[in-house]
Amino acid sequence: MADVNRGNRPLSPHLQIYRWQVPMLTSILTRVTGNALIVATALIVWWLLAAATSAEYFAIADGVVRSWFGKLIFLGSIWAIWYHFLAGLRHLYYDSGRGLDIPTAEKLGWACIIGSVVLTVITVIIL
Numbered sequence: 001m002a003d004v005n006r007g008n009r010p011l012s013p014h015l016q017i018y019r020w021q022v023p024m025l026t027s028i029l030t031r032v033t034g035n036a037l038i039v040a041t042a043l044i045v046w047w048l049l050a051a052a053t054s055a056e057y058f059a060i061a062d063g064v065v066r067s068w069f070g071k072l073i074f075l076g077s078i079w080a081i082w083y084h085f086l087a088g089l090r091h092l093y094y095d096s097g098r099g100l101d102i103p104t105a106e107k108l109g110w111a112c113i114i115g116s117v118v119l120t121v122i123t124v125i126i127l
Contacts, residue, residue: 022109023105023106023109029087030083033079033084034080034084036076036077037084039073040073040074040077043064043070049061075120078120078124079116079117079120082119082120085116086112086119090111090112093108
């Protein structure tokens, strides 16, 4: 094994030369937003438990929820919910056997990303 010539073998792609693709980005975003929704859910549960505990503890939790950090978490959660909704619709379309070619997959990926941002802005304006 030690005498194997490794210099002539091709190397696998790495981040310096690999080109990002929209389906790859949407797959990563689905995982990231799913985990971000867990954080938001934990914050909501903490807030509700604090409300059931005492007025002093609720004041602390409410202060965190109403702070810039809490508002940022909930804004991200609104976007993540819309993104997951649109990505779910995209996957239902994929499950029907359509949209699996690369140009259509890229268009649907951009539609999920842009659509979720637009729907988030509309939701924030309405709320």
